[in-house]
Amino acid sequence: MPLPRSFYARSTLDVARDLLGKVLVHRVRGATTAGVIVEAEAYVGETDPACHAATGPTGRNRPMYGEPGHAYVYLNYGVHFLFNIVTEPAGHPCAVLIRALQPIDGLATMRRRRAAARGARGLPDHELCRGPGNLTRAMGITIRDNRADLCGDRLFLEDRGVPSGDVAWSPRIGITAGADRPWRCFLVGTPSVSGWHAGGRGGRGAQASRNLP
DNA sequence: CGTTCGATGCACT
DNA sequence: GTGCATCGAACGT
Numbered sequence: 629m630p631l632p633r634s635f636y637a638r639s640t641l642d643v644a645r646d647l648l649g650k651v652l653v654h655r656v657r658g659a660t661t662a663g664v665i666v667e668a669e670a671y672v673g674e675t676d677p678a679c680h681a682a683t684g685p686t687g688r689n690r691p692m693y694g695e696p697g698h699a700y701v702y703l704n705y706g707v708h709f710l711f712n713i714v715t716e717p718a719g720h721p722c723a724v725l726i727r728a729l730q731p732i733d734g735l736a737t738m739r740r741r742r743a744a745a746r747g748a749r750g751l752p753d754h755e756l757c758r759g760p761g762n763l764t765r766a767m768g769i770t771i772r773d774n775r776a777d778l779c780g781d782r783l784f785l786e787d788r789g790v791p792s793g794d795v796a797w798s799p800r801i802g803i804t805a806g807a808d809r810p811w812r813c814f815l816v817g818t819p820s821v822s823g824w825h826a827g828g829r830g831g832r833g834a835q836a837s838r839n840l841p
Numbered sequence: 842c843g844t845t846c847g848a849t850g851c852a853c854t
Numbered sequence: 855g856t857g858c859a860t861c862g863a864a865c866g867t
Contacts, residue, residue, distance in 0.1 A: 669859070671859075678859065679859090680852095680859080683853080683854095686852075686853070687852070687853085688851090688852055688853080689852095702851095702852085702859090703849095703850060703851070703852095704850095704858070704859065704860065705848080705849070705850080705857095705858060705859095705860050705861085706848075706849030706850030706851070706858090707848065707849055707850080707860065707861075708860050708861075710859060710860085712859090725859060727859090746861085746862080748862090759860070759861070760859070760860075761860045761861065762860090762861080800859070801859075801860095802858090802859055802860070803858095803859055804858095842866105842867080843865100843866075843867070844864105844865085844866075844867095845863105845864085845865075845866090846862105846863090846864085846865095847861105847862100847863090847864100848860105848861095848862105850858105851857105851858100852856105852857095852858095853855105853856090853857090853858105854855090854856080854857105
């Protein structure tokens with residue numbers, strides 16, 4: 629059962645944190661894939677220099693200005709689709725980037741898609757949806773899913789009561805502008821989480837906390 | 842281990 | 855024409 633739109637129509641940082649432990653489900657051509665969200669990043673409106681809305685409304689970022697609970701998907705580096713979830717009431721151009729999943733349904737489909745893309749074969753389960761570009765590939769999410777209503781029955785999120793572990797916040801990965809804002813959150817100790825972990829090498833300031841940054 | 846770098850498409854200036 | 859919210863192969867230490 630999809631999460632209600634009210635779930636998304638809240639503060640982006642709250643939604644990002646609450647998405648951890650929720651399950652992303654994609655049904656396409658009879659194949660279902662699903663995974664638990666273990667890592668996400670908040671992009672918070674026109675005043676956030678890393679947010680696509682920092683330049684004001686454009687053709688690309690238009691979905692962010694619309695109703696919450698919709699997908700914002702775009703092609704990045706000409707290679708990878710990145711999947712975002714639009715948050716906050718319409719008119720507030722905010723979204724949460726999903727960066728990693730713990731796969732739970734359709735592992736064989738995921739493995740086939742990853743292998744078809746780059747010939748990546750024999751991947752361990754925890755690498756199938758590790759990283760924002762990898763998870764869209766494994767889940768079969770493409771530009772066709774841009775603006776999809778996540779309150780429908782094709783691409784949606786649901787609460788399966790997965791026990792959520794400790795949450796940590798850190799700076800966002802792969803950006804330059806706005807790199808000082810600790811708006812990446814993840815479940816500590818989950819092998820599917822991309823990049824560096826709290827307390828991991830580099831010690832780049834991840835804070836273990838259930839609270840907001 | 843670590844860092845660099847090419848692939849590849851398109852939105853935006 | 856410039857610059858990416860990436861990935862992983864290839865190289866250096």
